[in-house]
Amino acid sequence: MSDELKRGLEGVLVAESDLSYVDGEVGKLVYRGYDIEDLARGASYEEVLYLLWYGSLPTREELDAFAAELAAERTVDDGVLDVVRALADADERPMAALRTATSMLSAYDPDAGDDPDEEVTETSLRQGRRITAKIPTILAAFERARQGAEPIAPDPDLSHAGNFLYMLTGTEPDAVSEETFDMALTLHADHGLNASTFTAMVIGSTMADVYSGVTGGIGALSGSLHGGANQDVMEVLYEVDESEKDPVEWVKDARAAGRRIPGFGHRVYKVKDPRARILEEKLRDLAESSGNTKWLDYTTAIEQYLTDQGLLEKGIAPNVDFYSGSVYDSMGIPVDMYTPIFAMSRAGGWIAHVVEYQEDNRLIRPRARYTGPVDAEFVPIDER
Numbered sequence: 001m002s003d004e005l006k007r008g009l010e011g012v013l014v015a016e017s018d019l020s021y022v023d024g025e026v027g028k029l030v031y032r033g034y035d036i037e038d039l040a041r042g043a044s045y046e047e048v049l050y051l052l053w054y055g056s057l058p059t060r061e062e063l064d065a066f067a068a069e070l071a072a073e074r075t076v077d078d079g080v081l082d083v084v085r086a087l088a089d090a091d092e093r094p095m096a097a098l099r100t101a102t103s104m105l106s107a108y109d110p111d112a113g114d115d116p117d118e119e120v121t122e123t124s125l126r127q128g129r130r131i132t133a134k135i136p137t138i139l140a141a142f143e144r145a146r147q148g149a150e151p152i153a154p155d156p157d158l159s160h161a162g163n164f165l166y167m168l169t170g171t172e173p174d175a176v177s178e179e180t181f182d183m184a185l186t187l188h189a190d191h192g193l194n195a196s197t198f199t200a201m202v203i204g205s206t207m208a209d210v211y212s213g214v215t216g217g218i219g220a221l222s223g224s225l226h227g228g229a230n231q232d233v234m235e236v237l238y239e240v241d242e243s244e245k246d247p248v249e250w251v252k253d254a255r256a257a258g259r260r261i262p263g264f265g266h267r268v269y270k271v272k273d274p275r276a277r278i279l280e281e282k283l284r285d286l287a288e289s290s291g292n293t294k295w296l297d298y299t300t301a302i303e304q305y306l307t308d309q310g311l312l313e314k315g316i317a318p319n320v321d322f323y324s325g326s327v328y329d330s331m332g333i334p335v336d337m338y339t340p341i342f343a344m345s346r347a348g349g350w351i352a353h354v355v356e357y358q359e360d361n362r363l364i365r366p367r368a369r370y371t372g373p374v375d376a377e378f379v380p381i382d383e384r
C-alpha cells in the first residue's frame with residue numbers, strides 16, 4: 001500500500017471509463033470518441049445523452065423514441081412544486097433549491113428501486129431519465145415562483161433545451177436561442193472525473209440510488225471552484241462595469257489585491273478549454289448580431305491581459321465557465337441560474353458515470369494520513 005499523499009487526488013486513477021476523455025495538454029475533449037466540436041455543432045443534447053447512457057449515437061428512430069420517453073417524464077408532482085414555491089419564498093439560492101427538490105423527487109417515483117429482479121443498470125437509467133427530464137421543470141418553476149408567477153407546464157413537443165426556455169419565459173424560443181442553449185447543454189454534459197461526477201460516483205459506489213448521486217453531484221457542483229464559477233465570472237463582469245474602470249485596469253487591481261480570476265485555471269487543462277473556445281465563438285456571433293459587444297470586449301480584454309502576464313505559460317487558461325455566463329446573459333437568463341443550468345446538463349454525465357461504475361462496482365474508500373495523537377489520555381467530562 002503506497003503512502004504517497006496526493007492532495008486533491010491530483011493525477012490519481014481510480015476507475016476505467018469509456019465516457020469522456022480530456023487531453024489537458026492540447027485542449028481536447030471527446031465523449032465516447034466523438035470530438036466535442038462535432039457534437040456541439042452537430043448533435044442535440046438528447047443525442048448526447050443517448051450516446052453517454054447507451055453507448056452509441058442514436059438512429060433517427062432511436063432518438064425520436066428516446067426524446068419522447070424523456071418528454072413524457074417532464075411533469076413534476078405538486079408536492080415537489082409546493083416545496084419549490086416555499087424555497088423561492090424563503091429566498092433560497094437556486095442551486096440549494098435544486099438540491100432539495102431533486103432529492104425530494106424520489107418520494108414521487110412510482111417504482112424507485114423496489115423491484116428486486118431488476119438489474120441495477122435498468123433501475124439507475126430509469127431513475128436517471130426521470131431526474132434529467134424533471135430538473136428543467138423544477139428550475140423554471142423556481143425562477144417563476146421568485147417572480148410571483150405560476151409554473152408553466154412542460155410542452156412535450158419541444159426539445160429539452162427549447163422546453164426549458166419556454167417554461168422559463170412563457171414564450172417559445174427562437175431558433176437561435178434554442179440552438180445556443182442546446183449547444184451549451186451539450187458542452188457541459190460530461191467531463192471525466194471532475195469533482196461533482198466523482199461525488200456522484202462515490203455515492204453510487206455504496207449502491208445508493210441515483211437520486212442520492214445526483215443530489216450529491218448538485219451539492220459538489222455548486223462550489224465556486226467548480227460549477228459555481230460561471231456565476232462568479234458574470235459577477236466579475238458586472239463589477240468591472242460598475243467600477244467604470246477599463247477591464248484591464250480592473251483586472252490589474254484585482255490581481256494586485258491577490259484575487260483569483262474566476263473562469264481561469266483547471267486541474268486538467270493546461271491550455272484553453274475547448275469548450276471555452278466554442279462558447280467564445282458563440283458569444284462573438286451573438287454580440288455581432290445584437291450589436292452589443294460589451295461582455296465580449298471585457299472578457300477578451302481580461303483574457304489578453306492575463307495571457308500577456310504569463311498566466312497561460314503557467315498553464316492557467318480560460319475554462320468553460322469563462323464564457324458561458326456572457327452567453328446566458330445575452331439570452332436574458334438571471335445570473336444565479338447559470339450554475340443550475342450547468343447541473344441540468346451535467347446530470348446526464350453524473351448518471352452515465354454512476355451506471356458505468358456500478359456495472360463493475362467496488363466501494364470507493366481512500367485513506368487519509370493520520371496526523372493526530374494516538375495516545376491521548378481520556379478524562380471524564382466532569383473532570384475536564
Ligand SMILES: CC(=O)SCCNC(=O)CCNC(=O)[C@H](O)C(C)(C)COP(=O)(O)OP(=O)(O)OC[C@H]1O[C@@H](n2cnc3c(N)ncnc32)[C@H](O)[C@@H]1OP(=O)(O)O
Binds near residue numbers: 266316
Ligand atoms: C467547470 C469547472 O469546474 S472549471 C473550474 C472552475 N473554477 C474556477 O474557474 C475558479 C478559479 N480557478 C481555480 O480556483 C483553480 O484554477 C481550480 C480550482 C479550477 C484548479 O485548481 P488546482 O488544480 O487545485 O490548482 P491550484 O489551486 O493549486 O492552483 C495552481 C496555481 O495556479 C494559480 N491559479 C489557479 N487558478 C487561478 C486563477 N483563476 N487566477 C489566478 N491564479 C490561479 C494558483 O494561485 C496556483 O499558483 P501558485 O502555484 O503560484 O500558488
Ligand SMILES: O=C([O-])CC(=O)C(=O)O
Binds near residue numbers: 319
Ligand atoms: O473537469 C473538471 O475538473 C472541471 C470541469 O471542467 C467540468 O466539470 O466540466
